[in-house]
Every structure is written in structure tokens, then in C-alpha cells.
Amino acid sequence: MPPTPPIAGPVWPLATARLAVRPLGLDQVGLTTGFWARWQRQNRDATVPHALGWLERDGSVDNLRRVAAGESGPHQGMWFSDSDVHKVLEALSWDLGREPSADLSAAVAELTGVLRGAQGADGYLNSYVQAGHEVRWDNLAMSHELYCIGHLIQAGVAHRRGTGRDDLLTVARRAADCVVAEFGGQRRKDTDGHPVIEMALVELYRETGVPAYLDLARQLIDVRGRRVLDPKGHFDSVYYQDATPVREQTTVVGHAVRALYLLSGVVDVYTETGEAALLDSAVRQWESLVATKTYLNGAVGSRFDGESFGDEYELPPDLVYGETCATIAGMMLSWRLLLATGQSRFADHFERALFNLFAGSTSIRRTAFFYNNPAQRRVARPAAPTGTRPRRADAPGTRPEWFECACCPPNIMRTIASLGGYVATESDAGVQVQQYIPATIRTACGALDLATGYPLDGAVALTVAETVARPWTLALRVPDWCARAGATVNGTPAGTQAEGYLEIGRQWSAGDRVVLTLPMPARLTVPHPAVDAVRGSVAVERGPLVYCFESPDQPDDVDLNHVELIVTEPLTEEHRPDLLGDGTVVVCAQGVVRDDSAWGATGWATLGAEPVTAGHRVELTAIPYHLWANRGPSVMRIFIPTVR
């Protein structure tokens, strides 16, 4: 049992009575070993200095320094580059909450000083506007002023929670108070172009107890749907999340990150106010998202055009946009819905996103990133040039180091730094393990040690280290992909499975050992019949991992554009301890390489008169999708057609 109040994590509601399950603090869950603990160390050791270096190289900090010094000069990078600084600060802050560091503290202090110096007397802070490139609050559709301040608030809250210090929070509060003074209390009923401040304001309310922040968050949600934003601009009100009032919206539309940041704030406002219509809208839109607008690898937002959701079942892997930030925003939404409802489906979606697209967004060295994430690559593209930063979505053959629009890398960093906060929850009934990540978990009921080789291995061992002297229930999420989960306590079968959890209620004793078994034979997955783009195809999955076929793993004569998989033959699995850094389990399948040369000149033929294609047998090898593009430019596909 924690002796002191826990270190609050990224979502820390005040109205906990309204929650089905409650989050655990960053000091209550510590990742110990394995993939994610290693990534947290890489994040601190490699990604943080890499990111701080880029913020200096790309001028993002200098933009603020110039304002602080009262100097003029052109703004460097995107007009919302301040948000990159704020998000890196948030990442550092969560990482300090995870484990103190003098270096990180010094970096935060320096950047906080820059922000403090740049901040106006009334609390306003936006280096682009302050340098005179735009008029304050004059172009809410595109200015990203509230967006940047939203990220500043998230950073301030994270720093307060992670360190107990007020210096960055003070900068953030002054900026928030400036926003409240301008917009709060219905003073300006304007709509902003890029949501994020809604959830930031709710968290600031949680951290400070000041209702004006919560009220403004609700106001900024309430005003949406009047189609007032920039009707003559390139983007429309659907893009800006301004086409339909939030409470009437039935599915996610428009810019994917905007939609999912907004919905995260909607759930936050529900949590603190109890307005059921907000939760209903968020659940309804989430259901549509997962059933009709999510790729197998967890990508959301099909379209390059407007970085937007497609229509239902518009999920072509070759033209997917799939922004990393959109998948992270979906994880933020799923986590909030999990807290609100306790339903395992939200943790299932979080798992799919985390272990696949999120993990694959970053190189195994953790210093290169995909902004948009390919789900199929027909032709190997040149590697991302060293030391350069594309604007965003140029989609090179490997991950670039940074981006001119650098929203994704710090979004990844802050998620990794705070990942412990997403592993488990508690309730009056007991403890719920939501993600199978090796960790120590301390709750009001007791302390657990979770050990597992998951996701490569389906055995999860939980040892009770401490316990209260009354019965409580340990609920273990049974992933939606798992057909036959089982558990033992001290070697004896135990637990009942219901609604996505295997529950074991008893009087626990220190030393009790629970073993959860999640059988994860490699399996073939078929798409919904309305997903036209991958009809007649299958994907390999194993446990929570989506696999892909990448050219370096295939025989030399295999062109992945002309292969089919023989579904009637068994898949085989092989642990390759040497592959891609830490080793992985590959899955081998029997396939056919088609010789399509008889098709000749055109891309179509009359039914019944198709050219005859020959083929020869081949063994195809699949690796986890998240590991692709770490061996230079390559061809890759997740779905593969079946021999018919």
C-alpha cells in the first residue's frame, strides 16, 4: 500500500466515484524488464537527447528565445513549433516522475526558463504570434494558439505530477488564465481549429481544483458544430470537427488527430461532470472507429487528404495515411473510456494500437520515426536521408530522424515515459491488469510482481508481494484475440471468465503465485467483407502482434507483389534470438509465387478469359509488423492474397 499519495499519471480524475476503474500512479507501476522497460531506458538515453538536439537545430527553442529577448526575425519551422517544445517537456516530466534525473531536471529548468522569459505580462505565450506573424486570437481556425497552450498545460501538469514542483505549472497556469480571461464564461463563444486544450484544461482543473478550467473545457466542446470555422479556406468544417455538435455526432470524421483529441477531452469532461450524453457520444464514435475505420495494425485515419478518416471500410493499406499521433490519440481515448466503463474492449484496442502501429512508428534504436505509417510498401523507397527532417508525410523507405511538423516524436516520447500508468487499474473490488507488461504493481489492495515474455510468450506470472487482510479480486484481461485463457493460483486452476476478464477473488497471501496462460498460436486473420481493399487476403497474427511479410526475410526470387498464401497448410513458428536486436518469433507460411507475366499489356481481362499464371511453391516468413523497416529500404505487406 502506498504510504504517500501516488504520483498521478496522465489522466487523474477527481470524480473517482464516477469511474468504473481507477488509474494507478506512476510510482505505483514500474516497468521492470523486457521490450517496454528497455524502450523507457532508450527513451531517456537516446530519444531525449536526440529530441532536445533537434529542438535546437530546427529553431523551435530559438523562436521562443528571440521573443524572450525582444528580438525580431523570421519564425523557424511550423507556426505551431512551440507545441514540440511543450510536448518534449511533457515527456521529460513524466520520465522524471518515473525516475529522477539531474540531467533531465536541468533540461526542463532551462526550457522552462525560456518559456517564462517569452511569456507575455498577461500570460499569453505563442512565439509565432508574439513575433508579429499573426494577430492574437484572430485566426482560431489555423493559428494553433489554443493547441500550443493546451500542450503547455499538459506539460505543466505532467511536471507538477512528476516532480511536485510548480515552476513549469506556473507558466502553464498563467497561459491558461490568459485563455480563460479571453474566452471563459462565454466571453467569446468561438470555436478553435485544433482540439487538445479541452483535455488539458480538465487536467489543470484536476491539478488545481479551479472550476473555471473545467467550465472552459466544456464550453469549447459545446460550441462545436456550428460550421463557423474558416468556410472559405482549403479545409471544411468536417476537418475542423465543427460540422456537427459533439453530442449528435455518430462516427469519427475529418482530421483524425483533431477528432480523437477532442473525444478524449469529451470523456474527461464527462468524467468530472457526469453528463451522460458526452460519454454516449464518445462510446458511439469509438465503436464506429473500431468496427469500421481502424486498420488491423491499429492505424486510424485513412486519407492523406486532410489527414482524415475515410468512410466506413475505406481501409486500403497501400494508400493509408495512418499518422502516429492519430493512433496515440485513439489510445488516449480508449484509456479514458476504460476508466469510465471498465470494459475490456477499450484495453483490447489500446493493446492493438500499442503493440503494433505505435511500436512500429519508431526505429529499434528509438531515434527515427514514421509520421505516417505504411501498411503496404510495393516498391522499396530510398532511405530517409541522415540529418534531415522532411515536412511530414513524404514516406521514405526508412524512418526519418525528425520532421518539420514534429508532432509525432514527442507524442511517442510522452507515451513511453508514462506507459506505467496504462498497465493496471484498481477499484473497490480489487485490481485489474489491463496490459501484460513486466512490472511491479502497487495498489491499495496489495502489491504484485508481473513477469512475462509477452507478447512473444503467452505465460504471465503474477506474484503477490503484499496484500491487505481482506479478500479482493484480481481481474486479468483476456485479450479479444485469445480463445482459451486459463489461470492457476499456486498451481491450482482458478478464476472465472466474464466480460473480457478472468477474475480470481480470494483472500490473498504474500507469495501467492498466479499464472495466466494466453495461448497464442499463430493465426490467420480475415478482413470484414466490406473492406474492399484486402478482400481475398489474410494476415498473420500471433497473440497481440500483427505480422508482416518484409522482403529481407523472403527468398531472393520472391516479389511480394506476386505471392499468395496457402491457407490449408499449417503455419510454423520459430524463435530467432538474433533477429532485429532483441530477437523475435517469426512465422513461416507456405505460399506460391505467381508468374503474372502472361497478363502483359493491361491491368484487366474479361472474366473467363484471364491469362494463365504459373506459380511455384515458396516458404514465406513473417515478422512482427512493428519491426519492419529497420534493415534499410524494403518491400512489405501485412495482408497477403490467398491461393483460391
Next chain:
Amino acid sequence: MPPTPPIAGPVWPLATARLAVRPLGLDQVGLTTGFWARWQRQNRDATVPHALGWLERDGSVDNLRRVAAGESGPHQGMWFSDSDVHKVLEALSWDLGREPSADLSAAVAELTGVLRGAQGADGYLNSYVQAGHEVRWDNLAMSHELYCIGHLIQAGVAHRRGTGRDDLLTVARRAADCVVAEFGGQRRKDTDGHPVIEMALVELYRETGVPAYLDLARQLIDVRGRRVLDPKGHFDSVYYQDATPVREQTTVVGHAVRALYLLSGVVDVYTETGEAALLDSAVRQWESLVATKTYLNGAVGSRFDGESFGDEYELPPDLVYGETCATIAGMMLSWRLLLATGQSRFADHFERALFNLFAGSTSIRRTAFFYNNPAQRRVARPAAPTGTRPRRADAPGTRPEWFECACCPPNIMRTIASLGGYVATESDAGVQVQQYIPATIRTACGALDLATGYPLDGAVALTVAETVARPWTLALRVPDWCARAGATVNGTPAGTQAEGYLEIGRQWSAGDRVVLTLPMPARLTVPHPAVDAVRGSVAVERGPLVYCFESPDQPDDVDLNHVELIVTEPLTEEHRPDLLGDGTVVVCAQGVVRDDSAWGATGWATLGAEPVTAGHRVELTAIPYHLWANRGPSVMRIFIPTVR
């Protein structure tokens, strides 16, 4: 036999000995009745005043008037809006060549006066640069200065050919001479960001005989491939057609319109210079285009991102870009390759593009246009608002009236006005009929009257009106979709079929009547097995027409996102004289409406454990693709999955 030199059409080579077949002049081919002749009348009566009105409303003409008056003011619309004026002038000029008109002549005279007034003393003409918004010749990657002047040259050449007058040509030549003075003779070996001037300069050379124009066209082609354009910008050298030297390029890449305008100029330079490497490159790239990067409806350029070609077989209908101008540019390339080689495959591609995507780009009233052309629409979108012009690719439910980037509508207009030039060709051996469009055709061998209900009817009657007193061969293209073509002369079977043409060589007499029969039963078409996006699906085609299933033609309970086609049951055809203006032939197919509701929460399932979907029989009705979106917002698909 024409008593005077013919009125030259859009491509009029000097080195005719190098041509396999020679073009006919605009006065040699007159469209008489049917779809295309009616569209030519609509083009003059409805589209021309519509376009002239929009050029005034959107400020494109005023931009030039202000320069002429020496006034300042912000540029209205896109920075290359001059090109819209030039292209409309070209369209009017070809239409004057087709048939004189006092109104059109007056409009041309007025706009020519505006251009003359705006033109600088040294011939330079670009209202954006002249108004001081950019430095002359300073930003060739994006300035579109040569692009605009290229379209001006095309207009000047068209006006000279269509009317015999020199006034617009004089403006164009002065601009061309300004370009030659700056860039010609290797004075500046720079690369331009948007090809079109290459083919324009070759045509100007053809019209004037001045070799400097041809030399500069070749120079502008030769300099490409050095990756010098704007390496720090949002677009890369592939986009700008600057990644690989033209003679080494193996497939079309990057911005589709840029690629195909460039290749059209490449063939033009080949035609006049005889450099085989240029023709080889163009043929090689065309073959790759048609075999791997062309949609069934003739769309080319898959990607919204960079308006660019995708990789081979990257042809998803739901995310296609398919710019109208790209398909037109492909038609321009195919026509040039047809003249150079005499091979029917180039006319086949022209036909597919013309009768499907091109025809479908425009509303049946001919005053609304698609910029990007959907090939599948899962959800009906709101209609394009009346009286507004989206930037370009917002893809509303129906065709907008105009665009801020208004390249497509005048491109359509100039093609329609000069369409007679693409119907037939001649050679020393005789006459080749390339497209089956009702027309009178006059050649050096004789005159023909072509009558047909094509493309709804496969009977084509050709009557010899005049003939020379020596044998010649009438070659009738046998479309690639037609399995069993036959012909009679005066009722007696005649002709031999070889290499895509049915040839009838004989001493003709006036009054001889040839009947070509092109059986066109409705057929089902399957995609190349590497086109992932439409695997397991078929499309309905009939003759040259690609069909689509649009929601207004289906029973009320049919959601086209959940239907399958029963390929074992026959297709039926029905002429609907009342449908969509002029009537059409619809094709009915037996299908199944799936009830996918059992799929529930996610978009995937484990193979072998898929939810069971029920279904009920339904008759589905397909209309020609080019007629879709004329009855308000709708759902539409070309490819439809098959019952398995």
C-alpha cells in the same frame, strides 16, 4: 480531297515522313450527330459562357487587366491563374476552327487585347510576377511562369490554326521569344517545375518554322534528371520530373500531369528530330502506365499526396485521386504515340480514357466538373454548393461549377472543341478510323461518312462519298475489348484483321458502304491479380464503356457497400431512352445483399471463425460510369465483389 491546306489540329508535325500515320485537319473531320457532336454544341453554348463568366468572377482576367493598367493589388486566385485564361482561349480558338462564330471571335479579341496590354516590352507575360508577387525567373520550381507561357503558346497556335489570324499568336511569340532570349541556346540550363512548354514550343516551331523553339524544347527536356529543383521544398525531385534523365526513365512517377505533359513533349521532339531514344522512353513509360498504373475507367495518378502516380498496381478505387487533367494528358501522349507508330493500342487507351473518365468528368449539362474523379463512393456526400469554387479536390457529392485551381475545365473544353482531330488518320496506304464517332471524314484518298450509335451500339456504317481513282486501304480499329469484329462492303464480307485493325484494301467507288460490326455484349472484367484493392471483384463493361453501380438505380434496401455479384448468372441489357438526358443502355446483374451485422465490433476475424453473414437475392443495375453523379449525391462503385 481538300481543295486548300487543311486547318491544322492540335498536333501537326512537320516531319511527316517520320509518322506512321498523319493527323487530319479540323476541317477534314466534322462531328455530325450523337453524344460527342452534341457535347461540342453544349461546349459552345453552355460551357464557353460559363467559363468566361468564371474567369471574370474569379479575377483571372482582372489580374491581367490590372497589370495592363499599371495598377497594383493582390493577385486573385492561384498564382498561375493566367493559364486558365490561356486555356480557355485555346478552347475558343479550336472551336472557331471547327465552326466560325462572331461571339467567340469577339471574346477572343477582347481577351487577346487584355493579354497584349499586360505583356511587357520584352514579351514577358505573367500577371503574378508582373504585379510584384514573385521575382521573374527566380523560382522555377513553383512559379509556373514557363507553364503559363506554354499554355499561352498553345492558345496562340490554336488561334492561328483555327482562324488564320496572327493577333494572339503574336502575343504568344513575343512571350516565347522572351523565354528563348533568357533560356535558349543553353544560356540558362535551368529546369522548370511544371512541364507543358516543351510541347507548346514544338507546336510553335511547327507553326513558324523557327528552329530555336524546337531547340529550346529539347534543351528543357535534356536538363531534367539532375535533382536540382527545390530540394528543401515540400515536393521532391520525383514530383517535379527531375529525379531521372528522361531517356533513362522506365516508368511514370511523380506528379501525373507533369509526367504526361512532359512525355507528350518528348514525343513531339522525337517526331521532329528523329531521336529514337526519346520515343523509346515514351513508349516504355506508356507501357508501364497502361499495364500497371491505369484504372479501368482510364484514371491515372492514384495519390492525393503530390497528385502523383502510385507504385505498380497501387489502384484503390476508394482513395484514387484521378485528376481529369492527368487523363487528358495521357490522351495527348497516346495520340502522339499513335501518330508515331500507327499502333492501335494507343488508340485503345485513348478510347478508354475518352469514353469513361473524360466523359464522366463533366456533368451532362456540361457546366460542372470533377477535378479528381472518384471510382468508388461509399457514402453519399453533400452536393457541390451552387456558385462556389472549391480549391480543387474536395470531392463533393456532385461536380462543382469551377475550381480555384481551374486547370481541368478548360482542359476539357479544348479537348472537346478539337475532338474531330482525334477521330481518324491517313497514310500513304489509305485512311485509318481510330475512334467511332459519327463524322464526315475527308482525306487525300477520299471522303467518308461515318454513322453509328456507338458506344451503345456496335454497328458502324461508313459510306464512301468521294474517292481517288486508285486503290487504297480503309483500316478500321478493332478495339482491344472486341473479340469478334467483322465487316462487309456493300453487303459482302470483307477485310483482314491484323495488329488491331480490320483492313479493307480495294478500288473504292463513291457510294460504297462499309458496315463494321463490333459485337458488344455486356461482359464482366477481372483485375490483374496484383491489383490488391479490387481482388475478388468484377466490373461490368459493355463495348468501350465501363459501367458502375450507382445508388439511384438500385432497390431501396440495397446498400452498395454490402453487395456481391453472382457471376454465374447472365447479364441482361436494357435500353432506357429516358435515362439521364439522352438515354443509355443499362446492364442488370443478379446479386446478393449481405447482412454483415453479425460481424459486430471489429473489422476482422480469425480465419475459420468468421461471423456468418446472411443474404438475399437482388437485381442490381449498372449504368455507364460517365453518367454517374448527375442525380444528386449518391453511392457508387465500379468493381463489385463476387459471390464466392
